[in-house]
Amino acid sequence: MDDSMKATQSGALNRDSLDKVFPAIGVKISSKNYYIREGSYPELVFYRTFAEVKGLIVREGRRYVHTTQMERYLELSPHEKLSLWLSTLLHPDLE
Secondary structure (H helix, E strand, O other): OOOEEEEOOOOOEOHHHHHHHHHHHOOOOOOOOOOOOHHHOHHHHHHHHHHHHOOOEEEEOOEEEEOHHHHHHHHOOHHHHHHHHHHHHOOOOOO
């Protein structure tokens, strides 16, 4: 996957970026569904928000770029990741 993902003006991942993300997370899209958007997948929106709140990704214009915090996050144990997720659930900026 690219180091950056393109976003719409509102900050949601655009269709090209979703097409890159879906195979990585095991989502299969029906060829009949032409109008895929990030909002159709609340878990994806939640993860993007989590990544922004924790500084794992930053938005530069109309794209997201991962930070060194993301690299550190990926090296954490499952218990440490769970701790971060739980603390994020109570974060005031998580909408």
